Amino acid sequence: MSILPQLIFLLVFALAGFIIYKRVSFLRRSIFLGKKEARNDNQDERWKTMMLVALGQKKMFKRLGPAFLHLLIYVAFIIINLEVLEFIIDGLSGQHRIFAPFLGGVYNVAMNIFEFLAIAVLVSCFAFLIRRNIMRVDRLAMKELKGWPALDANLILIIEIVLMFAILTMNATDQILAERGVEKYIALQGLFFSGLIQPIFQGMSDGTLIFIERFAWWFHIVGILAFAIYVTYSKHLHIFLAFPNTWYSNLKPKGEMKNMDEVTNEVNMMLGIQTEATGEPPAEVARFGAKDVNDLSWVNIMNAFSCTECGRCTAECPANITGKILSPRKIMMDVRDRAEEVVKSIDAGGQGLEDGKSLLGDYTTKEEINACTSCNACVEACPVNIDPLSIILQMRRYVAMEESGSPAQWNAMFQNMETSFSPWKFAPTDRFNWADQVKNQEAE
Amino acid sequence: MSTYKVPTMAEMAASGDSPEILFWVGCAGSFDDRYKAVTQAFVKILNKVGVSFAVLGPEEACTGDPARRAGNEFLFQMQAVANIQVLNGYNIKKVVTACPHCFNTIKNEYPALGGNYEVIHHSQFLQQLINEGKVALQGGGEFKGKKITFHDSCFLGRANNVYEAPREVIKALDVELVEMKRCRTKGLCCGAGGAQMFKEPEPGKKDINIERTEEALATGAQAIAVGCPFCLTMMTDGVKNKDKENDVQVYDLAEMIAKDMGI
Numbered sequence: 264m265s266i267l268p269q270l271i272f273l274l275v276f277a278l279a280g281f282i283i284y285k286r287v288s289f290l291r292r293s294i295f296l297g298k299k300e301a302r303n304d305n306q307d308e309r310w311k312t313m314m315l316v317a318l319g320q321k322k323m324f325k326r327l328g329p330a331f332l333h334l335l336i337y338v339a340f341i342i343i344n345l346e347v348l349e350f351i352i353d354g355l356s357g358q359h360r361i362f363a364p365f366l367g368g369v370y371n372v373a374m375n376i377f378e379f380l381a382i383a384v385l386v387s388c389f390a391f392l393i394r395r396n397i398m399r400v401d402r403l404a405m406k407e408l409k410g411w412p413a414l415d416a417n418l419i420l421i422i423e424i425v426l427m428f429a430i431l432t433m434n435a436t437d438q439i440l441a442e443r444g445v446e447k448y449i450a451l452q453g454l455f456f457s458g459l460i461q462p463i464f465q466g467m468s469d470g471t472l473i474f475i476e477r478f479a480w481w482f483h484i485v486g487i488l489a490f491a492i493y494v495t496y497s498k499h500l501h502i503f504l505a506f507p508n509t510w511y512s513n514l515k516p517k518g519e520m521k522n523m524d525e526v527t528n529e530v531n532m533m534l535g536i537q538t539e540a541t542g543e544p545p546a547e548v549a550r551f552g553a554k555d556v557n558d559l560s561w562v563n564i565m566n567a568f569s570c571t572e573c574g575r576c577t578a579e580c581p582a583n584i585t586g587k588i589l590s591p592r593k594i595m596m597d598v599r600d601r602a603e604e605v606v607k608s609i610d611a612g613g614q615g616l617e618d619g620k621s622l623l624g625d626y627t628t629k630e631e632i633n634a635c636t637s638c639n640a641c642v643e644a645c646p647v648n649i650d651p652l653s654i655i656l657q658m659r660r661y662v663a664m665e666e667s668g669s670p671a672q673w674n675a676m677f678q679n680m681e682t683s684f685s686p687w688k689f690a691p692t693d694r695f696n697w698a699d700q701v702k703n704q705e706a707e
Numbered sequence: 708m709s710t711y712k713v714p715t716m717a718e719m720a721a722s723g724d725s726p727e728i729l730f731w732v733g734c735a736g737s738f739d740d741r742y743k744a745v746t747q748a749f750v751k752i753l754n755k756v757g758v759s760f761a762v763l764g765p766e767e768a769c770t771g772d773p774a775r776r777a778g779n780e781f782l783f784q785m786q787a788v789a790n791i792q793v794l795n796g797y798n799i800k801k802v803v804t805a806c807p808h809c810f811n812t813i814k815n816e817y818p819a820l821g822g823n824y825e826v827i828h829h830s831q832f833l834q835q836l837i838n839e840g841k842v843a844l845q846g847g848g849e850f851k852g853k854k855i856t857f858h859d860s861c862f863l864g865r866a867n868n869v870y871e872a873p874r875e876v877i878k879a880l881d882v883e884l885v886e887m888k889r890c891r892t893k894g895l896c897c898g899a900g901g902a903q904m905f906k907e908p909e910p911g912k913k914d915i916n917i918e919r920t921e922e923a924l925a926t927g928a929q930a931i932a933v934g935c936p937f938c939l940t941m942m943t944d945g946v947k948n949k950d951k952e953n954d955v956q957v958y959d960l961a962e963m964i965a966k967d968m969g970i
Contacts, residue, residue, distance in 0.1 A: 325893075518866025519815035523780045527820060530784040552778065581896040581919075586912030634909040637776050637901030638861035643892050656776065663778030672906035673777045680782055684768035685734040686905055695764040697736070697743040698713040701750055706711045706970075 272354035272484075279488035286495035289610070290568060293602040296616075297561030302511045309510045312648070317509040322646040326575070329394075332387040336423070339380035340502065343430075346377050350484045363449045371451045378434065378456040381427040388420045388427075395420075402574030407593040412498065412572055419499050426486050431457045433479035436464050436472045445469055504569035505647040511562050512648040517639045520656060523551070552660025555621040556602045559657060566649040567598035576641035576651055582634040589634040591641035591651035597626035598654060623658050632658045633670055711754045715764035716797045726761040728832075729799045731813065733806035734769050735936030741943065742805075742936040748965035749805055749829055755970055756841045760803075766793050770812040777902035784820065787812070791822035805829040805961060807862035807935045808900075814867070828863055830873040830934045830960050837879045837964075848967035850880045856887055856928035858919065858942060859894030860935035873934045876960050880967055885926045895919050899937035920945025923955075930956045932963060 315321045320337065323330040349362050363370045395403045395416060408416070434457035441448035464472060494500055501508075531537075553559050576591035577583050583590050601622045609615040623629075635655045642650050662668045669677070676686045683691050719726055730753065736746040753760050771786030794802075802824045804810050814826035836842040857877055863869045870891045877884050889895045898908065898915025908914060920942060923931045931946070933939050936959075943957045 516811075516815050516867050518811040518862050520775055522816065522819035523784075526780045526784055530781065530788055534785075534788060536788070551780070579893065581898060581915045582909070582911070584895075585898075585908075585915050585918050587909045589909070630909055633906075634911075635901050636861070636896045636898060636903050636915065638896035639865040640861070640893075640896065643865050656778070659776075659778030660780055661778070664780060669777055669779070670906050673779075673902060676777070676902070676905040677774060677779050677782055680769055680771070680774055680786065684786070685738060686769060686773050687734065687738055689738045691768070692765060694737045694767060695715070695762075697732070697746055698750075698762070698764070700743075701711040701747045702713055704711055704751075706709055706751070706754055 266357065269355060269357045275485060275488065276351070276354070279492060282492050283495060286492065289606060290495065290500075292609075293606045294561050294564045294568060296557045296602055296605060297559050297564040298557070300560040300562055302562060305514055308514055309512070312512050312514070313506055313510040316512070316646070316648055317505040320646070322644075322648075325644070325646075332390050335380070335383040335387045339384045342380055343377055345373075346430075347484070347487055350480070350487075354484060359447045360449050363451070368452065371453070374434070374451060375453075375455055378431065378454055381430050382456050384423055385427050388424045392417065392420050402578040405574065405577065405590065405592075407590055407596060408572065408574075412596070415497050415499075416572070418493075419497065422486070422490055422493070426483060426490070429479045429483040429486060431460060433457075433476055433483060435461045436476040436479065439464055440469065440472050440476060443469060445473070498570065498572045501569050501571035501647060504565065508565055508569035509648050511565065513650055513653070517642055517652075521653070523660070526551070550661065551664040552662070553654070553657035554623050554661045554665070555616060556598060556605060557616055558661070559598065559622075559654060563650070563654050563657075564598060564602050566651075566654075567595045567602065569647050570595040570599065570649055571647075572596065573646065575644040575646065576649070579640040579644040581636055581638060581640065587630075587634040588628075589631045591655075594627060594631070594651045594654055595649060597622060601626050623661060627658065629662060629668070631655075632662070635659075711751055713750055714761045715766075716761045716799075717764065717766065719761045720797060725798065727759040728801045728803045729794070729797075730760050730762050731802050731804035731806075731809055732762055732767060733804060733809045733936065735940075736805055737767070739936060739940070741939060742959075745805055745936070745939070745959040745961050748959070748970075749961040751965055751970045752833070752836070752842065752961060752968065755968060756836055758836075763793060770809045772808040772812045773902040773905055775812070775816070776900070777905075787817060787820050787822070791817055791820055794822055794824065799824055801825045801827070803827050803829055803832045805934070805936070805959065807860040807866070808937070811862045811866050828867075828869060828872070828934065830863070830876055831869065833876045833960060833964055834872040837876065842964060842968065844879055844881075844964070844967050845969065848880065848969075850882045850930070850963060850967060853882050853930060854885050854926070854928045855880075855882045855930045855932055856885050856923050856926045857890075857932045857934075858887070858897065858923060858938055859890060860933065860938050861894065861896050861900050863934055864894050865892060873932070873960055876964065877932055880963060885928055887922045887926055889922065895922065897933075897935075897938040897941035899941050904937045904940070914945075916941035916945040917948055920949055924949060924951060928955065930958055930963075932958055932960060934960050 320330065320334060323333055352361050353359055394400045434454050437448060438451065438454055438457065439461060441450035494502065550558055556564060572592055574592045580589060580591055605615050608618055632655045637652060637656065639652060642652050679688045680686055683689055716729065732746050735742040768790055769786055770790060771783035774786065775783035802813055807828060810826055810828045813824060855877055857873055859870065874884060895918065896915060897919055923942065931942050933942055939957060939959055946952050946955050946957060
């Protein structure tokens with residue numbers, strides 16, 4: 264028997280591995296454009312968060328319908344990958360259904376479960392296509408999704424549908440061949456779902472069926488490898504990044520804004536407060552707040568690459584609901600697009616961060632960040648614990664402290680606070696006047 | 708015949724006393740005409756129950772929250788460090804405030820600058836007083852049997868996971884608590900957070916407080932309860948905008964309790 268198919272398989276597999284390796288390196292460099300931030304504390308809590316939110320899909324279930332359909336695809340993805348393991352061993356060893364003789368009846372049950380999941384994926388993917396393209400669910404049809412993001416979403420669903428059809432076609436033809444006693448094909452005790460489409464193939468010759476079966480087998484495994492590469496270019500990266508992204512979640516109360524220690528040093532110096540750090544040379548401060556992606560933390564950028572653009576954040580955003588242009592999802596897409604642009608430019612020998620563009624200004628506008636009420640609805644809504652608010656507030660810090668470019672009314676508020684220690688212009692000496700009324704009142 | 712007492716920390720320290728709690732009034736509680744009534748109601752409750760408390764009075768300054776959220780970290784820290792020096796100077800251990808923004812800032816953000824206190828929102832404090840039986844509610848007050856909805860403040864709810872204390876306080880009034888469609892973790896902002904209180908909104912098709920007020924009115928509630936000065940302003944404006952100010956009142960929790968206690 265020729266080992267040519269095995270060699271081809273090995274080559275395809277190695278090539279896919281190499282491309283994925285290159286892409287992962289690209290993604291790593293994009294994410295680590297961001298500043299260092301230690302998030303290794305409280306590891307028990309981090310593992311727990313990852314298990315509940317990523318593996319357990321806890322936050323998905325805030326919206327039941329999509330959560331259920333998504334769960335089917337998710338479970339199918341994990342379980343059908345067990346079959347891919349068999350594919351890979353078969354492909355490399357030149358065997359066929361190498362696990363079947365070892366597992367006996369269990370194998371047959373497993374195959375039937377896989378087929379059931381394949382059908383579940385088909386149903387879910389069709390439902391998702393309908394939601395996106397026919398029902399045009401609000402959050403899935405917003406303007407920031409025009410072009411590539413919408414195509415990306417549809418492509419993923421179509422690829423999954425085609426891959427599931429390949430599995431069912433392969434099993435249907437495989438079992439007809441096995442019944443006919445064709446060499447190498449192993450008869451199982453009946454596969455329910457692929458059995459339903461067997462009549463299509465019954466009249467065909469052994470040769471045609473072998474061709475179809477082999478074609479479907481190759482199509483499926485090469486398709487999966489191609490899909491794995493595609494994922495690294497796509498919003499679909501969340502299937503992997505959801506795990507580290509939830510592990511590195513912000514575990515502090517959502518209301519807490521991170522303290523800028525570089526500012527604390529200066530404030531302490533101005534007020535003449537002695538601290539432990541006094542005497543040490545102050546750390547070099549590149550920039551206050553965030554103008555570009557490298558001013559953000561690496562966690563912010565990982566958040567951006569983990570975003571699958573579901574828009575649950577935007578659907579809950581009070582500013583967006585009332586017609587402002589702010590969309591937390593777009594903020595995440597902007598960060599990702601800018602990070603990719605920078606690393607692509609560096610790879611091409613270009614100017615990278617020094618290309619005259621920046622996240623704030625060329626991607627995100629002041630009008631967007633100014634509209635945020637810091638209400639944390641977006642953070643709460645995200646099924647993978649992405650924090651768009653942190654990015655928005657870092658950009659506001661840049662505008663306020665580096666550009667003094669905050670809205671005029673905010674500048675007036677700053678001035679009031681500096682002079683009267685209140686955001687409103689009242690005399691500080693009047694602060695306690697409210698008490699006069701109660702003090703004169705008789706207590707019963 | 709005695710009058711209500713509002714001791715300041717300075718007076719307490721001068722006589723060598725230290726109160727059990729510091730009542731942090733906040734800028735809205737000190738200057739906003741509507742919220743001054745809430746401050747006064749809360750102080751009356753504290754008097755009535757006999758809680759040992761004090762306020763900073765003229766020594767209090769803005770926590771810096773709106774400056775920080777608008778991006779001015781310098782100004783925030785200047786305010787914060789000055790406040791922390793005052794608080795630490797008086798050796799304050801426990802702070803109660805009726806403002807969720809002050810609550811969030813002092814509780815979560817002052818520790819990084821050297822201010823470590825136990826911080827409680829007045830809804831939590833009122834709940835404790837009710838649970839301990841220290842606040843004796845008449846139950847037959849003006850709210851009895853009325854439909855009341857509670858608007859979650861973002862800085863109390865999502866920011867700090869306090870959802871039940873204010874609801875428990877309302878339920879203690881023997882009212883029918885009705886929920887809006889978007890409540891608790893999904894509560895819709897009133898539109899004033901993140902320093903929006905201090906500027907006009909960006910162009911859009913609607914103001915956020917109108918969207919939220921419509922949702923509150925849709926419950927058929929006769930009163931909207933809030934636990935935040937900014938929410939109080941936004942919801943009151945929203946109700947006026949809808950010409951419902953004669954039918955639907957907006958109250959802070961402390962006002963409701965004080966009314967029920969007849970003070």
